Amino acid sequence: MLDKTGIAKRIAQELQDGWYVNLGIGIPTLVANYVPDNITVEFQSENGILGMGPFPYDGEEDADLINAGKQTVTLQPGASVFDSATSFAMIRGNHVQLTVLGAMEVAQNGDIANWKIPGKMVKGMGGAMDLVASAENIIVAMMHTNKKGESKLLPSCSLPLTGVKCVTRIITNLAALEIKDGAFHLLERAPGVSVEEIKAATAGKLVVEGDIPEMIID
Amino acid sequence: MLDKTGIAKRIAQELQDGWYVNLGIGIPTLVANYVPDNITVEFQSENGILGMGPFPYDGEEDADLINAGKQTVTLQPGASVFDSATSFAMIRGNHVQLTVLGAMEVAQNGDIANWKIPGKMVKGMGGAMDLVASAENIIVAMMHTNKKGESKLLPSCSLPLTGVKCVTRIITNLAALEIKDGAFHLLERAPGVSVEEIKAATAGKLVVEGDIPEMIID
Amino acid sequence: MAINKVVANATEATEGIKDGMTLMLGGFGLCGIPENCISEMVKMNVKGLTCISNNAGVDDFGLGLLLQKKQIKKMISSYVGENDEFERQMLSGELEVDLIPQGSLAERCRAGGAGIPAFFTPAGYGTEVAEGKEVRDFNGKPHILESALTADFAIVKAWKGDTAGNLVFKAAARNFNPMMAMAGKITIAEVEELVPEGDLDPNFIHTPGIFVQRIFQGVDYEKRIEQRTVRQKG
Amino acid sequence: MAINKVVANATEATEGIKDGMTLMLGGFGLCGIPENCISEMVKMNVKGLTCISNNAGVDDFGLGLLLQKKQIKKMISSYVGENDEFERQMLSGELEVDLIPQGSLAERCRAGGAGIPAFFTPAGYGTEVAEGKEVRDFNGKPHILESALTADFAIVKAWKGDTAGNLVFKAAARNFNPMMAMAGKITIAEVEELVPEGDLDPNFIHTPGIFVQRIFQGVDYEKRIEQRTVRQKG
Numbered sequence: 001m002l003d004k005t006g007i008a009k010r011i012a013q014e015l016q017d018g019w020y021v022n023l024g025i026g027i028p029t030l031v032a033n034y035v036p037d038n039i040t041v042e043f044q045s046e047n048g049i050l051g052m053g054p055f056p057y058d059g060e061e062d063a064d065l066i067n068a069g070k071q072t073v074t075l076q077p078g079a080s081v082f083d084s085a086t087s088f089a090m091i092r093g094n095h096v097q098l099t100v101l102g103a104m105e106v107a108q109n110g111d112i113a114n115w116k117i118p119g120k121m122v123k124g125m126g127g128a129m130d131l132v133a134s135a136e137n138i139i140v141a142m143m144h145t146n147k148k149g150e151s152k153l154l155p156s157c158s159l160p161l162t163g164v165k166c167v168t169r170i171i172t173n174l175a176a177l178e179i180k181d182g183a184f185h186l187l188e189r190a191p192g193v194s195v196e197e198i199k200a201a202t203a204g205k206l207v208v209e210g211d212i213p214e215m216i217i218d
Numbered sequence: 219m220l221d222k223t224g225i226a227k228r229i230a231q232e233l234q235d236g237w238y239v240n241l242g243i244g245i246p247t248l249v250a251n252y253v254p255d256n257i258t259v260e261f262q263s264e265n266g267i268l269g270m271g272p273f274p275y276d277g278e279e280d281a282d283l284i285n286a287g288k289q290t291v292t293l294q295p296g297a298s299v300f301d302s303a304t305s306f307a308m309i310r311g312n313h314v315q316l317t318v319l320g321a322m323e324v325a326q327n328g329d330i331a332n333w334k335i336p337g338k339m340v341k342g343m344g345g346a347m348d349l350v351a352s353a354e355n356i357i358v359a360m361m362h363t364n365k366k367g368e369s370k371l372l373p374s375c376s377l378p379l380t381g382v383k384c385v386t387r388i389i390t391n392l393a394a395l396e397i398k399d400g401a402f403h404l405l406e407r408a409p410g411v412s413v414e415e416i417k418a419a420t421a422g423k424l425v426v427e428g429d430i431p432e433m434i435i436d
Numbered sequence: 437m438a439i440n441k442v443v444a445n446a447t448e449a450t451e452g453i454k455d456g457m458t459l460m461l462g463g464f465g466l467c468g469i470p471e472n473c474i475s476e477m478v479k480m481n482v483k484g485l486t487c488i489s490n491n492a493g494v495d496d497f498g499l500g501l502l503l504q505k506k507q508i509k510k511m512i513s514s515y516v517g518e519n520d521e522f523e524r525q526m527l528s529g530e531l532e533v534d535l536i537p538q539g540s541l542a543e544r545c546r547a548g549g550a551g552i553p554a555f556f557t558p559a560g561y562g563t564e565v566a567e568g569k570e571v572r573d574f575n576g577k578p579h580i581l582e583s584a585l586t587a588d589f590a591i592v593k594a595w596k597g598d599t600a601g602n603l604v605f606k607a608a609a610r611n612f613n614p615m616m617a618m619a620g621k622i623t624i625a626e627v628e629e630l631v632p633e634g635d636l637d638p639n640f641i642h643t644p645g646i647f648v649q650r651i652f653q654g655v656d657y658e659k660r661i662e663q664r665t666v667r668q669k670g
Numbered sequence: 671m672a673i674n675k676v677v678a679n680a681t682e683a684t685e686g687i688k689d690g691m692t693l694m695l696g697g698f699g700l701c702g703i704p705e706n707c708i709s710e711m712v713k714m715n716v717k718g719l720t721c722i723s724n725n726a727g728v729d730d731f732g733l734g735l736l737l738q739k740k741q742i743k744k745m746i747s748s749y750v751g752e753n754d755e756f757e758r759q760m761l762s763g764e765l766e767v768d769l770i771p772q773g774s775l776a777e778r779c780r781a782g783g784a785g786i787p788a789f790f791t792p793a794g795y796g797t798e799v800a801e802g803k804e805v806r807d808f809n810g811k812p813h814i815l816e817s818a819l820t821a822d823f824a825i826v827k828a829w830k831g832d833t834a835g836n837l838v839f840k841a842a843a844r845n846f847n848p849m850m851a852m853a854g855k856i857t858i859a860e861v862e863e864l865v866p867e868g869d870l871d872p873n874f875i876h877t878p879g880i881f882v883q884r885i886f887q888g889v890d891y892e893k894r895i896e897q898r899t900v901r902q903k904g
Binding site for chain 2: 767772780795840
């Protein structure tokens with residue numbers, strides 16, 4: 001089974017040289033720490049940064065330089081900053097090659113819910129609706145099940161949607177999966193996790209074809 | 219009768235303190251030379267300048283600093299430069315208080331034609347259609363009649379339109395007129411020009427109420 | 437000389453803001469927010485406000501200060517977490533909340549300032565956000581029609597500004613400020629440093645002065661950090 | 671390290687531009703035009719082009735060079751005066767011309783780059799430009815629906831650029847370049863000065879590198895002035 005770091009490391013394997021990447025709050029943010037040495041990617045933060053770097057050294061924080069999660073960050077050489085309209089022009093206009101974000105639920109047709117629990121929690125969608133409606137390449141990073149042990153990979157979402165038919169890939173603590181033809185297709189098992197365990201934790205339609213390899217995580 | 223300089227001087231009397239003003243090619247460009255001393259206005263050029271100054275001194279021309287008429291210009295202190303989308307955001311968004319432009323024909327309902335003579339001349343509308351569709355305050359600067367002596371103030375335009383029901387005021391070599399309620403209302407006569415001469419040169423509906431004063435031009 | 441937009445302070449700058457008005461306020465989280473004008477509005481005790489702002493501050497800072505005093509009737513935002521009083525007022529129905537995708541919010545403000553009354557965007561299609569909105573396919577993909585936003589007053593915060601109203605923002609404190617500056621019937625800019633006209637390079641101005649009606653140099657900026665995250669040296 | 675966009679020269683930069691393609695070319699008049707790439711395309715003798723550009727150059731410079739060799743099938747512009755050969759080809763029907771209000775042209779390019787497929791604007795209502803377009807009233811005023819423009823290649827000219835593709839323009843040479851840079855499937859930037867990443871201040875970049883796929887330092891800029899207007903000293 002993967003911990004959050006493991007999920008981030010596995011997602012980092014999906015990165016390709018020359019990509020601009022938007023990382024959501026939480027696990028996705030960790031992906032930046034595991035970019036393979038032999039490729040160059042730039043991170044976009046929807047509040048207006050391209051070429052975002054790591055957290056600043058203690059004492060060097062700048063209140064005017066935060067990421068979309070409101071964390072203090074730095075700029076890499078070659079970075080640029082811009083307003084929110086320009087930032088979402090990049091996103092909506094499909095200039096960002098990959099979006100990684102968390103989810104409460106994902107449906108087998110690619111629907112995603114991650115912004116609202118009616119009557120209970122409404123934090124808002126932030127930039128997530130723009131990101132999922134626009135990106136061609138969307139990876140969801142999340143636990144396979146919720147705190148009650150219920151599957152988050154469902155036949156259809158029960159919570160208000162963030163976007164429809166948009167998620168292409170999911171990396172969880174148990175597995176790597178692809179969404180196509182209205183089903184979750186199992187690509188890899190997390191280290192030490194069996195296909196049976198994944199089946200048991202997946203409420204939506206799961207397709208298991210051939211031998212499912214175990215992930216290789218450094 | 220006014221010459222081009224006179225028309226520009228008369229238009230300059232319409233300027234108000236604190237206004238941003240867009241001046242079209244030709245006579246309108248001359249208006250910048252006659253801003254009253256006691257007011258401050260800033261000139262916008264739709265190719266991306268706010269706070270445009272006079273022509274540069276000989277030898278100080280910069281190929282990268284031109285106005286919408288492609289003439290070399292300068293910047294005033296407090297000026298800014300920007301892209302064409304931002305420039306027309308200013309215009310379309312009604313941040314520019316006055317537009318002054320030339321015309322081939324103006325109709326008594328405020329329609330204007332100034333960009334095309336079918337089969338003969340097609341230079342294009344440039345920024346004129348955006349300007350006339352957006353500005354609340356549009357002054358047309360032109361000769362009262364064309365080269366053949368025909369009136370340019372018409373019951374309706376015969377040439378392809380640039381905009382509909384948009385012109386509010388006209389300053390010609392013969393008169394200052396306001397357009398309202400579907401007619402040209404005579405405000406002032408140019409020096410030495412009689413009401414009869416203006417009537418004769420105006421093909422559209424002309425309203426002459428009371429005594430029409432003669433313009434005072436310095 | 438350029439048109440002079442200088443007012444003395446936040447009190448002069450906020451003159452005319454009245455109960456029931458719609459305001460836009462720049463900032464992302466607590467980054468780039470107009471601290472001086474917010475404090476002034478707390479003092480003025482202006483009420484029944486509709487506030488268009490990406491976030492709603494935290495309990496004791498930013499727009500949270502207006503929320504504490506129940507001066508806000510309605511929030512139009514994209515993300516309102518990190519604020520308990522907000523959540524309480526919203527869930528109890530005391531506060532109206534219109535949640536908008538962040539990119540649509542930014543674009544709707546820009547549209548309001550740019551004289552574009554409506555535009556199509558894919559964001560929110562198939563979700564609650566699309567309810568009651570026109571849907572149309574472009575390039576085989578469904579989009580929804582979103583309308584422009586404007587405000588009686590837009591209140592923005594810049595790093596530097598000049599007497600002509602030209603603004604320069606710093607780093608990620610730019611965020612929504614430039615678009616909101618465009619969309620206010622009256623736009624107020626508070627700046628950390630007010631300089632004479634001619635001091636800012638015309639080539640590197642983020643918000644041209646035409647969008648700003650009032651400008652003043654703010655005082656006592658706290659610039660609070662919401663999530664102080666650092667790494668250790670070595 | 672940032673993503674490197676550098677190519678050696680105009681020949682490498684224009685690789686893949688083929689007959690019949692749609693190009694966007696930055697510039698206003700002869701100000702801020704991609705001189706090197708235009709010369710290269712004259713050499714390549716690529717034909718049947720649709721060129722989206724605010725103007726069409728003059729007879730012997732700018733896009734006029736492509737017109738002289740009849741490489742352009744269609745022009746999409748706002749103003750095409752100052753060019754006799756253009757007028758001849760247009761009036762004789764050899765050249766298709768789509769004239770668009772300048773602000774709509776700028777906004778349609780931006781929309782193409784920003785994923786906004788269509789928007790409403792008042793410009794052109796009641797004129798030829800509105801023919802066949804949807805009309806809708808907003809705030810009691812009629813507007814027409816305009817669609818986004820994109821291009822196979824966008825070719826822009828900047829003052830400075832870095833290896834990451836970030837661009838800075840100078841004065842009025844900015845004009846259409848930033849929006850067109852956004853709207854190209856492949857965007858080529860030629861710059862007067864190419865600097866290493868990190869040399870440009872991130873806070874004052876006009877076009878972020880994400881919009882640029884290829885960048886090179888141009889040579890022999892003529893920067894011709896169309897209307898040299900001066901005043902005398904003293």
